[in-house]
Amino acid sequence: MTTSISDPVVEKFVAAVNAGDETAFTAVLTEDATMSDDGSERDLAAWTEKEIFSPKANGRMKVVDASDDGRTLVVDYTNDTWGTMRTRWVFTVTGDRISRFETGQAPA
Template sequence: MTAHPTHPNDPAVAAFVAAVNAGDKDAFFAALSDDATLSDDGTDRDLAAWAEREIFSSNGRMHVEDVSVDGRNLTATYTNATWGSMRTRWVFTVTDGRVSRFETGQA
């Protein structure tokens, strides 16, 4: 039985995770397409406001536990100062080498 990878092999997704974990806003938005969208627990959100609240002002971090073969579906323990730690799922759409949409929610 093969162990599941814990590092995304899709370069855009890997850049997204690295930017979140570094708290690097510039790198985060560079990993996204200009018209990127997101859904949190099934509801579309304003990406800039969500990222500020859920990642940057609350020290958000992703500890990736499992990655799909294509590198675009993750299970991670997500931790921030607002909500603490929770198991989350992340599904990424990548267009032209950048994340054009991501969907997250509790796993």
């Protein structure tokens, strides 16, 4: 069972990832969106292609917990490269789009 996400913008992000819909994913981000993975800044386009959207990745998010009005998630993130891992995602929402997200291993 997945946890409900109360922020509609974050909900669109998760839905786009799970649908493998790169167009919807891009539409929910600001043009200058940034991201980090395990505390390191990453090139958003290169990272998302490698970790989410390439046929070898096929990324999926199963939300385990949502807090901070739906802008902080604990997710069982699965892709075909790394398998399933518990991750934490923190989103900065600007208007009706995401301007930044940070992801990494969730604390045990």
